[in-house]
Amino acid sequence: MSNGHFGIHGGQYIPETLMNAVLELEDAYYHYKNDPGFQEELTELLNNYAGRPSLLYFAEKMTGDLKGAKIYLKREDLNHTGSHKINNVLGQVLLAKRMGKTRVIAETGAGQHGVATATAAALMGLDCEIFMGKEDTERQRLNVYRMELLGAQVHAVTSGTRTLKDAVNETMREWTNRVADTHYVLGSVMGPHPFPTIVRDFQSVIGREVKQQVLQKEGRLPDALLACVGGGSNAMGIFYDFIEEPGVRLIGCEAAGRGVDTAETAATMATGTTGIFHGMKSYFCQDQYGQIAPVYSISAGLDYPGIGPEHAHLYDTGRAEYVPVTDNEAVEAFEYLSRTEGIIPAVESAHAVAYARKLAPTMGKDQILVVNLSGRGDKDVAAIARYRGEQIDE
Amino acid sequence: MNKLPQVFTNGKAFIPFITAGDPELEVTEQLVYRMAEAGADLIELGIPFSDPIAEGPVIQEADNRALAAGTTTDKIFAMVARIRQCCQVPIAFMTYVNPIFTYGTERFMKNCRDVGVDAVIVPDVPFEEKQELLPFCSTYEVDLISMIAPTSNRRIRKIAAEAQGFIYCVSSLGVTGVRRELSNEVEQMIKLVKEVKDIPCAVGFGISTSEQARQMARLADGVIVGSAIVKIIGQYGADCVPYVVEYVRSMKKAIE
Ligand SMILES: Cc1ncc(COP(=O)(O)O)c(C=O)c1O
Numbered sequence: 294m295s296n297g298h299f300g301i302h303g304g305q306y307i308p309e310t311l312m313n314a315v316l317e318l319e320d321a322y323y324h325y326k327n328d329p330g331f332q333e334e335l336t337e338l339l340n341n342y343a344g345r346p347s348l349l350y351f352a353e354k355m356t357g358d359l360k361g362a363k364i365y366l367k368r369e370d371l372n373h374t375g376s377h378k379i380n381n382v383l384g385q386v387l388l389a390k391r392m393g394k395t396r397v398i399a400e401t402g403a404g405q406h407g408v409a410t411a412t413a414a415a416l417m418g419l420d421c422e423i424f425m426g427k428e429d430t431e432r433q434r435l436n437v438y439r440m441e442l443l444g445a446q447v448h449a450v451t452s453g454t455r456t457l458k459d460a461v462n463e464t465m466r467e468w469t470n471r472v473a474d475t476h477y478v479l480g481s482v483m484g485p486h487p488f489p490t491i492v493r494d495f496q497s498v499i500g501r502e503v504k505q506q507v508l509q510k511e512g513r514l515p516d517a518l519l520a521c522v523g524g525g526s527n528a529m530g531i532f533y534d535f536i537e538e539p540g541v542r543l544i545g546c547e548a549a550g551r552g553v554d555t556a557e558t559a560a561t562m563a564t565g566t567t568g569i570f571h572g573m574k575s576y577f578c579q580d581q582y583g584q585i586a587p588v589y590s591i592s593a594g595l596d597y598p599g600i601g602p603e604h605a606h607l608y609d610t611g612r613a614e615y616v617p618v619t620d621n622e623a624v625e626a627f628e629y630l631s632r633t634e635g636i637i638p639a640v641e642s643a644h645a646v647a648y649a650r651k652l653a654p655t656m657g658k659d660q661i662l663v664v665n666l667s668g669r670g671d672k673d674v675a676a677i678a679r680y681r682g683e684q685i686d687e
Numbered sequence: 688m689n690k691l692p693q694v695f696t697n698g699k700a701f702i703p704f705i706t707a708g709d710p711e712l713e714v715t716e717q718l719v720y721r722m723a724e725a726g727a728d729l730i731e732l733g734i735p736f737s738d739p740i741a742e743g744p745v746i747q748e749a750d751n752r753a754l755a756a757g758t759t760t761d762k763i764f765a766m767v768a769r770i771r772q773c774c775q776v777p778i779a780f781m782t783y784v785n786p787i788f789t790y791g792t793e794r795f796m797k798n799c800r801d802v803g804v805d806a807v808i809v810p811d812v813p814f815e816e817k818q819e820l821l822p823f824c825s826t827y828e829v830d831l832i833s834m835i836a837p838t839s840n841r842r843i844r845k846i847a848a849e850a851q852g853f854i855y856c857v858s859s860l861g862v863t864g865v866r867r868e869l870s871n872e873v874e875q876m877i878k879l880v881k882e883v884k885d886i887p888c889a890v891g892f893g894i895s896t897s898e899q900a901r902q903m904a905r906l907a908d909g910v911i912v913g914s915a916i917v918k919i920i921g922q923y924g925a926d927c928v929p930y931v932v933e934y935v936r937s938m939k940k941a942i943e
Pocket of ligand 1: 524
């Protein structure tokens with residue numbers, strides 16, 4: 294990687310107004326990355342505030358039921374605020390504070406990244422404003438109220454398709470409006486350099502822990518890692534320490550929505566083409582003229598028309614594989630894990646669980662499969678009920 | 688022949704921006720003819736994009752209207768080819784990098800030369816990424832316009848040193864839109880440019896009134912107005928032409 298490029302992907306395709314801010318961020322990041330005081334403070338927060346290390350749980354009943362590979366779940370759902378998003382947010386908000394910023398802004402899809410950002414801002418005493426697609430504020434009303442409880446101001450974005458992509462647009466616009474005192478806490482391994490690298494590094498704690506934990510429990514590395522992919526941060530986080538381990542398959546699970554042969558999908562690798570958007574060259578769902586497609590998934594956190602540039606590169610080189618998982622498969626996996634293991638996964642994470650149900654039976658009993666359970670599913674209960682035709686008041 | 692050099696030879700330049708295809712391409716074509724007659728020195732034609740991140744609500748809505756009317760990059764090229772049969776006003780495309788990249792950057796720039804587009808302005812291609820476009824711009828003699836912003840500071844020198852055509856000075860933080868107050872850093876920004884290179888500077892983002900235009904024209908070689916015109920188009924739709932013409936005429940007069 295050089296200058297924020299991963300193969301042909303990545304880069305810094307943003308307005309001139311923001312260039313100084315991202316260059317400043319890059320400098321600060323590389324400075325604090327090697328600063329023992331900063332790293333110590335971050336580790337302290339991760340361990341004693343967020344609850345790391347997260348468990349690597351042997352899903353014995355699921356393993357027995359699927360009659361194949363041994364299945365482990367990486368329990369990012371047990372982190373404070375209920376998802377992996379907190380790993381990145383604690384790092385970025387701490388960095389913002391060290392940089393002298395007094396205000397953070399962020400986009401959010403499902404609300405998990407917004408909740409995590411609002412949480413870290415409350416803890417560290419920064420002002421916080423969250424941009425969320427109007428449609429998502431309706432799908433995830435509880436998270437909106439949560440963010441407000443945490444002291445953040447939530448803006449419902451009414452432009453475009455009113456989902457995650459538009460929330461990113463609006464947060465970028467706000468950043469150009471007020472950049473001097475404000476840090477944009479980007480929520481995934483996407484956007485202009487250095488964000489894909491920063492977010493990946495802050496999330497890579499997931500994979501480092503998995504490596505240690507699985508070696509301790511099994512004395513060997515796993516055969517495959519599964520993670521859902523929106524922008525791709527929980528997936529990059531678990532993949533990163535295994536990229537140089539060729540025996541470990543890396544598999545990203547994309548949201549296929551109603552199916553990759555329909556227009557109602559968000560499966561970027563399956564249906565997208567190379568483009569340049571949101572600051573990066575990568576794969577995007579778009580038409581022949583480069584108009585970004587209105588994508589769809591039941592999962593607000595995966596409802597995004599692009600994917601981080603490092604994933605695009607892992608795909609190009611064949612190092613990682615990407616598979617589409619439909620709404621229906623994800624909902625069934627959501628219910629399956631709840632019943633089988635007593636764990637209600639985020640509907641995002643349920644996409645990875647769904648693929649595990651297909652993959653595990655094709656693997657040997659001596660093989661090991663690790664599924665990144667990126668978040669917990671409390672936020673999704675009402676939406677899943679709706680999907681099953683039941684109306685629940687939140 | 689690239690027509691950019693003539694833009695700044697007729698006093699201070701007035702540069703209107705409109706989104707191509709808003710509300711439909713027939714209206715855009717008429718607007719180009721009539722704005723040229725009314726004194727526009729360069730016309731910026733926006734190629735609509737689904738997600739224009741440097742744009743405020745007024746131009747976002749214009750992009751939506753144009754896309755909803757079925758406007759495509761190919762139809763815009765065809766319109767410019769028609770315009771060129773009878774009107775030689777300099778034209779710059781303003782769009783985002785994705786519509787260019789996805790169309791095929793080489794094909795895009797070749798078409799620009801073939802139909803007679805003189806320059807491209809691409810707000811999400813900063814200095815660091817200009818190699819994405821520049822080789823093809825050079826081959827097909829399309830100027831790639833550089834932008835500087837109130838946050839550019841020390842970057843201004845290196846941007847100016849390699850700039851071509853003219854420099855687009857972003858007069859305020861934030862996205863495009865009508866503003867009551869403009870940044871007071873424009874004078875300093877232009878001064879820095881001119882220290883490095885003798886290249887025209889046009890100021891844009893936020894200008895709407897003739898008083899603002901006059902004030903900016905005292906500092907710069909040209910004034911760019913987008914949202915104020917697009918607002919008129921939004922208000923009058925297909926009947927907008929005389930209103931826009933009247934506005935362009937008054938603005939050109941204000942800066943003379
Ligand atoms: C629980 C959970 N998992 C996954 C994602 C998708 O993001 P990423 O692909 O960056 O991990 C989200 C996003 O909101 C999420 O909330």
